[in-house]
Amino acid sequence: MTTTASSERTERRLEVRPSRRGDRAFARLVGAAALTILFTLVAVFVFLAVQGWAGMTSGSATYAPFTSFVGYIWPLIVSTLLASAIALVVAVPFSVGVALFISHYAPRPFAAALAYVIDLLAAVPSVVFGLWGGRYLATYLQPAHMWLHDHLGFLPIFGEPSPNGRSLFTAGIVLAIMIMPIMTAISREVFMQTPRLHEEAALALGATRWEMVRYAVLPHARSGMVSGMMLGLGRALGETMAVAMVLATTPTVTLDVIGTASPATIAANIALNYKEATPERQSLLIATGLVLFVVTFLVNFAARWVAGRSARRLGS
Amino acid sequence: MAKSIDVSDLHIYYGDFLAVEGVNLTVKSRSVTAFIGPSGCGKSTMLRSLNRMHEVIPGARVEGKIVVDGQSLYDPSVDPVAVRRQIGMVFQRPNPFPTMSIYDNVLAGSRLNARRLKRSEADAIVESSLRRANLWSEVKDRLGRPGMGLSGGQQQRLCIARAIAVEPEVLLMDEPCSALDPISTSAIEDLIHELKTEYTIVIVTHNMQQAARVSDDTAFFNLKAAGQPGRLVEFNPTRKMFSTPDEPSTEAYISGRFG
Amino acid sequence: MTSAPMVLSQARLPRWAPALVAVVSLALAGLPALLSGWGPVRWVFAAVAVFLVAMPLWSRLVEGRRAAVDRLVTGLIHTAFGLAVTPLVWLLYVVVRSGAPAINGEFLSVSMLNVIGAEQGGIFHALIGTLLITLAAAVISVPIGILTAVYLVEYGGRSRIARTITFLVDVMTGIPSIVAGLFALALLMLLFGPAFRAGIGGSIALSLLMIPTVVRSSEEMMRLVPDDLREASYALGVPKWRTITRVVLPTSLAGLVTGVVLAISRVIGETAPLLVVAGATDGVNTNLFDGRMTTLPVFIYSQYASSTPVGYQRAWGGALVLIALVMVLNLVARVIGRIFAPARGR
Numbered sequence: 001m002t003t004t005a006s007s008e009r010t011e012r013r014l015e016v017r018p019s020r021r022g023d024r025a026f027a028r029l030v031g032a033a034a035l036t037i038l039f040t041l042v043a044v045f046v047f048l049a050v051q052g053w054a055g056m057t058s059g060s061a062t063y064a065p066f067t068s069f070v071g072y073i074w075p076l077i078v079s080t081l082l083a084s085a086i087a088l089v090v091a092v093p094f095s096v097g098v099a100l101f102i103s104h105y106a107p108r109p110f111a112a113a114l115a116y117v118i119d120l121l122a123a124v125p126s127v128v129f130g131l132w133g134g135r136y137l138a139t140y141l142q143p144a145h146m147w148l149h150d151h152l153g154f155l156p157i158f159g160e161p162s163p164n165g166r167s168l169f170t171a172g173i174v175l176a177i178m179i180m181p182i183m184t185a186i187s188r189e190v191f192m193q194t195p196r197l198h199e200e201a202a203l204a205l206g207a208t209r210w211e212m213v214r215y216a217v218l219p220h221a222r223s224g225m226v227s228g229m230m231l232g233l234g235r236a237l238g239e240t241m242a243v244a245m246v247l248a249t250t251p252t253v254t255l256d257v258i259g260t261a262s263p264a265t266i267a268a269n270i271a272l273n274y275k276e277a278t279p280e281r282q283s284l285l286i287a288t289g290l291v292l293f294v295v296t297f298l299v300n301f302a303a304r305w306v307a308g309r310s311a312r313r314l315g316s
Numbered sequence: 317m318a319k320s321i322d323v324s325d326l327h328i329y330y331g332d333f334l335a336v337e338g339v340n341l342t343v344k345s346r347s348v349t350a351f352i353g354p355s356g357c358g359k360s361t362m363l364r365s366l367n368r369m370h371e372v373i374p375g376a377r378v379e380g381k382i383v384v385d386g387q388s389l390y391d392p393s394v395d396p397v398a399v400r401r402q403i404g405m406v407f408q409r410p411n412p413f414p415t416m417s418i419y420d421n422v423l424a425g426s427r428l429n430a431r432r433l434k435r436s437e438a439d440a441i442v443e444s445s446l447r448r449a450n451l452w453s454e455v456k457d458r459l460g461r462p463g464m465g466l467s468g469g470q471q472q473r474l475c476i477a478r479a480i481a482v483e484p485e486v487l488l489m490d491e492p493c494s495a496l497d498p499i500s501t502s503a504i505e506d507l508i509h510e511l512k513t514e515y516t517i518v519i520v521t522h523n524m525q526q527a528a529r530v531s532d533d534t535a536f537f538n539l540k541a542a543g544q545p546g547r548l549v550e551f552n553p554t555r556k557m558f559s560t561p562d563e564p565s566t567e568a569y570i571s572g573r574f575g
Numbered sequence: 576m577t578s579a580p581m582v583l584s585q586a587r588l589p590r591w592a593p594a595l596v597a598v599v600s601l602a603l604a605g606l607p608a609l610l611s612g613w614g615p616v617r618w619v620f621a622a623v624a625v626f627l628v629a630m631p632l633w634s635r636l637v638e639g640r641r642a643a644v645d646r647l648v649t650g651l652i653h654t655a656f657g658l659a660v661t662p663l664v665w666l667l668y669v670v671v672r673s674g675a676p677a678i679n680g681e682f683l684s685v686s687m688l689n690v691i692g693a694e695q696g697g698i699f700h701a702l703i704g705t706l707l708i709t710l711a712a713a714v715i716s717v718p719i720g721i722l723t724a725v726y727l728v729e730y731g732g733r734s735r736i737a738r739t740i741t742f743l744v745d746v747m748t749g750i751p752s753i754v755a756g757l758f759a760l761a762l763l764m765l766l767f768g769p770a771f772r773a774g775i776g777g778s779i780a781l782s783l784l785m786i787p788t789v790v791r792s793s794e795e796m797m798r799l800v801p802d803d804l805r806e807a808s809y810a811l812g813v814p815k816w817r818t819i820t821r822v823v824l825p826t827s828l829a830g831l832v833t834g835v836v837l838a839i840s841r842v843i844g845e846t847a848p849l850l851v852v853a854g855a856t857d858g859v860n861t862n863l864f865d866g867r868m869t870t871l872p873v874f875i876y877s878q879y880a881s882s883t884p885v886g887y888q889r890a891w892g893g894a895l896v897l898i899a900l901v902m903v904l905n906l907v908a909r910v911i912g913r914i915f916a917p918a919r920g921r
Contacts, residue, residue, distance in 0.1 A: 020395065020814075022814055022816050022817070023814050023815050023816050025816075026815075026816030026819070026820075027730060027815075027816070029722060030722045030723070030725045030726040030729070030730060031726055031730065032722075033718070033719050033722030033723045033725075033726060034722075034723045034726040034727065034731070034736070034737075034740050036719050036723070037719075037723055037740055037743055037744060037747065037786065037790070038739070038740065038743060040747075040783065040786075041743055041746075041747060043758070043762075044750070044754070044755075044758045044783070047758055047761035047762055047765065048754070048757060048758060048761055050761070050765070051760075051761040051764060051765070052761075093655070094655050094658065094659050097651065097652045097654075097655025097656065097659075098655055098656050098659045100652050101652045101653065101655065101656040102656075105649065105652050105653070106656075114656070117660060117663065118659065118660075120663060120902075120905070121659075121662070121663045123840060123841070123901050123902070123905055124663070124666065124844075124898065124901070125843075125844020125845070125846070125872055125897055125898070125901060126844065126845075126846060126847075127844065127846040127872040127875045127876055127894070127897075128666070128670065128844070128875070128894045128897065128898060129666070130876070130879070131875060131879055131890055131891070131894055132665075132666045132669055132670070134879065135669075135887065136665075136669055137662075177662045180659060184659075208641055208642060208644070208645035209645055209649070210644060210645040210648040210649070211641070211645070213648075231749065234749040235749070237751070238749075238750070238751020238752070238753065238754065239751070240751070240752065240753045240846070240847035241846045241847055241872075241876065244847075244876075245876070245879060245880075267751055267753045267847065270753050270757070270847075270851065271753060271846075271847050271850055271851070274850060274851045279769045282764075282769060285757070286757050286760070286761055289753065289754050289757040292751060292753070292754055293750070293751070293754045296749055296750065296751055296754070297746060297749075297750075299749070300745070300746045300748075300749035301746055303749075304742060304745050304746060308742075367810065369806065369809060369810060372805070372806065372809060374732055397809075397812050397813070397814045398812065399812075400809060400810055400811065400812040401811070401812030402812075404810060404811070405806075405810035407803060407806060407807065407810075409803060411801070411803035411804055411806070411807045412807075413804060413807070413808075413822060413826070414804070414826055415822075415825045415826050415828075424807075424808070424811055424813075425811040425812065425813070427821075428808060428811065428813040428817050428818070428821045428822065429812070429813055429814075429817065430817070475807070478807075478811065479810070479811070482811055482812060
């Protein structure tokens with residue numbers, strides 16, 4: 001063996017490259033990034049809790065016109081739930097219908113484009129929805145307020161109608177339009193995952209298209225739809241600007257959703273009162289934010305849990 | 317520069333599952349060794365263990381010894397990344413890097429390791445690798461075009477050029493022709509013939525005629541029964557294997573009476 | 576044994592039946608529309624109602640109950656889609672019609688500093704604020720988001736940590752934006768005292784909203800990179816981290832950029848968190864780390880809240896600019912995804 005050959009040999013020894021160091025550093029870097037997410041969520045909770053604690057326990061003057069934290073936040077919670085309920089009641093049938101339209105009824109070549117149109121709705125900033133809702137939709141919905149009061153006025157939720165249409169009802173409709181795209185997107189996805197085999201089995205038995213949808217598609221998609229609805233609910237609970245801009249607020253407890261005297265939702269209340277807040281009131285608002293965070297967290301948690309459970313059950 | 321490979325008493329596991337059991341064989345330098353056998357018998361796993369590629373799959377591990385040129389591949393001090401630089405691999409489906417040109421694909425081994433090359437050096441490597449892969453005349457006018465634009469057979473030869481550009485000692489080929497048409501297949505087989513004067517080649521194939529055409533030695537792997545680990549049934553010169561095999565099950569498999 | 580003849584033909588409505596019913600419904604609804612002077616919107620609504628009754632009725636008489644139900648549902652589903660698109664069209668129309676008159680060169684190039692009453696003001700300060708705050712948010716969230724996605728795709732596997740992180744990212748997408756704002760505010764209050772306001776707080780809040788979107792889209796894109804390419808790279812003796820940075824990330828680059836741009840387009844319209852943490856001001860502020868900073872959405876809100884005709888006018892102008900910005904970003908994202916997607920197949 002010549003000298004050149006042996007020197008080449010030592011140069012090409014297997015242990016020659018210390019590549020491990022780069023690998024290890026990189027693995028640490030990406031691991032740290034992933035942990036940031038964890039710490040951020042914990043930090044959100046901790047910071048809100050630290051700053052909000054004072055807001056839950058300060059002197060009764062802070063809560064004017066109420067005297068305690070519970071008294072202050074109670075009307076807000078009722079309002080938040082009412083607005084979200086209206087949004088869900090309106091948005092659920094629409095999102096299921098639109099999702100079915102895109103997944104099973106629309107002509108194939110257009111389906112993707114139609115899905116994109118619905119996604120565009122999700123891209124409209126909430127402040128623009130608020131502007132449109134407050135300036136246009138409210139006016140157009142005013143007759144609907146009158147009608148609801150005249151025909152369903154015996155229900156406590158349809159009391160004295162607002163003269164300009166700026167009510168919790170209108171806010172709920174705006175919320176419905178805002179949460180419809182995400183609910184549609186999720187329902188559409190699960191509808192499209194229906195096993196072809198089930199659909200064809202139904203059709204082969206002589207089912208009409210609707211019967212196929214009813215007996216093959218909807219049962220398969222049930223938990224996906226529930227999960228989508230909960231995600232929509234999470235959005236509705238936390239949406240701020242649209243409500244803040246549509247609603248004229250009064251801090252009283254009322255079930256009347258078409259009147260002028262509804263309290264704000266938790267989120268809208270924060271946005272509306274932030275500017276004039278004293279440090280104590282700031283803490284109070286942060287405390288209400290903490291409540292909102294916990295509630296939406298639980299709702300989202302439940303939604304993901306339902307979705308995850310159905311995914312496991314289907315073995316995907 | 318080509319090296320021989322000694323495999324002794326090799327067991328390969330995926331987690332607790334024993335995939336390949338008790339393999340002993342020697343791959344001679346500057347020759348073509350074919351691994352044949354039914355699907356799922358562990359021949360691809362075996363091939364991958366030769367350059368530690370199976371470690372990419374989580375839970376995979378190896379017991380036993382593989383020695384290349386006096387160095388044990390599984391010695392704790394050995395870096396798998398360095399092993400792969402010397403024992404190159406060509407895959408079942410051609411997989412040129414889609415973001416790179418033909419030129420950059422050939423140089424990928426150096427470029428990805430951020431090795432600085434002079435322009436003239438790089439040109440020389442690209443030309444000689446493509447020539448050795450019998451692809452130079454077809455692509456020399458469009459080296460800047462994306463590698464994905466070539467035909468399947470050309471892509472596979474590009475992948476071979478990429479593998480030999482890092483000057484490995486050994487070339488492992490995992491069913492390199494199974495995704496190709498007959499004409500491209502014959503081009504690759506010719507290429508294997510030429511490459512064996514410089515490299516030690518191990519090829520996994522499902523195609524018995526191909527094994528007979530290109531290889532000097534053949535190893536036949538089989539499962540004892542369904543769910544059992546794969547094992548080496550017979551290892552002999554190809555000529556003998558295809559005329560008078562030692563084992564009846566080899567003959568059954570080769571002649572198509574499989575089972 | 577004699578078998579009954581197989582009957583395949585059944586009473587069916589002709590293919591053009593729905594079109595005929597649609598025309599008749601429009602005509603029927605047109606009569607009261609003409610008589611009592613309804614607008615086109617009411618007319619169409621009435622026609623749809625007539626159609627939804629008439630079509631299943633005819634089908635019931637000719638084709639039977641099951642077909643009638645099918646036709647009713649088909650009609651309802653089409654109606655649902657039509658109704659769902661209505662607000663989008665209406666909103667875009669209103670924004671363009673009310674916003675266009677407000678927009679001129681001065682509107683885009685001056686701030687609201689020392690603007691009194693109905694004098695011409697502008698959104699220049701808000702544009703600067705939006706640009707700076709969103710850019711800073713992107714600078715914070717893009718590295719964290721993409722690296723987290725790298726962890727989930729290349730390192731995490733099915734480990735417990737990886738599944739926890741995936742779950743938390745999912746939950747994080749649902750954080751209300753106002754809560755993100757309060758978090759940033761609480762952070763700044765702890766660090767700099769209760770009266771501190773700065774643009775960077777807005778960036779922190781926005782990045783909290785942006786990170787999950789970036790993680791999800793990057794993760795999806797990197798999972799699309801075929802394992803073949805990773806193996807090819809490993810087989811060339813390339814270490815894992817170089818395989819990721821030189822093969823996986825470049826191959827999915829178009830998708831990564833699309834995801835980031837879409838995430839930006841989502842947070843650029845955020846109002847609530849900026850309202851509480853970055854505040855509002857009339858002048859241009861180019862320092863992210865000191866003093867209040869107005870963004871375009873906050874500008875729209877404060878002009879709306881002023882409840883004056885000229886305020887509304889400015890709000891609509893701002894809304895038109897904002898919508899245009901969001902739509903352009905959306906379009907850019909799609910175009911990038913189309914053009915720079917690496918060639919797959921042959």
